[in-house]
Amino acid sequence: MVASKIVILTGAGISAESGLGTFRDNGGLWDRHRIEDVATPEAFARDPDLVHSFYNTRRAQAAQAEPNPAHFALAWLQADWPGEVVIVTQNVDWLHEKAGGTAIHMHGELSRALCANCGHRSPAPLVMTPADPCRACGARATRPDIVWFGEIPYRMEEIADHLHSCDLFVAIGTSGQVYPAAGFVTEAAYAGARTLEINMTDSETSAAFDDHRVGLASQTVPAWVTAQLDGVRQL
């Protein structure tokens, strides 16, 4: 059997058991903050202090968080699967990397700062303020390197190529409410991939998936990865 290519989309649900809040579960981030106050370019132009404060809190939480068995299982799959395993994450934490894996961060990363004046990227300090000068151009215009609502996600052409060339597409811990990520299952299926959703509950896009595994990611993802790798070993 030619080892197949697997594309895995992760959402906030994979990091929930690492203590990082999700957005739309009860009490989630969007229950406690208005998107238009903290997650749009207009919000940053209007009140950069408030936006920096929102992301400084999330950056500090991410710095304290540890990967859970779901992150480690995906890193193990990336290391041991005979084919290619590409993780595309909507998450801006670095738990996939901390677990030893790699990921395409389509919504940016809390660990990076972006200069709104010259586009220079640099490691983000734990606490960012509007007064931080850009290390390249000196302008006091650095922002979190996060893709806000109304902005174009990163590396979309590369992601589309992966979706059009994979044999299996798996979505883990995402509510399927934000595009373009929510449309990935349809794009992969149209190109011939089988599709699997791993979540605690149904999502907006559950009907589009061939298969489902329901439960906590820290339990369902290691079980699924073990089954994948055992299946290959038996060939």
Ligand code: APR
């Ligand atoms: N195990 C598995 N799934 C879980 C767990 C868990 N322990 N905890 C929560 N979930 C699932 C929920 O059932 C839900 O479907 O994770 C999903 C979280 O959904 P959201 O909070 O909407 O997060 P996400 O889908 O990643 O949001 C997408 O929206 O606000 C933007 O940019 C932000 O990247 C984010 C995007």
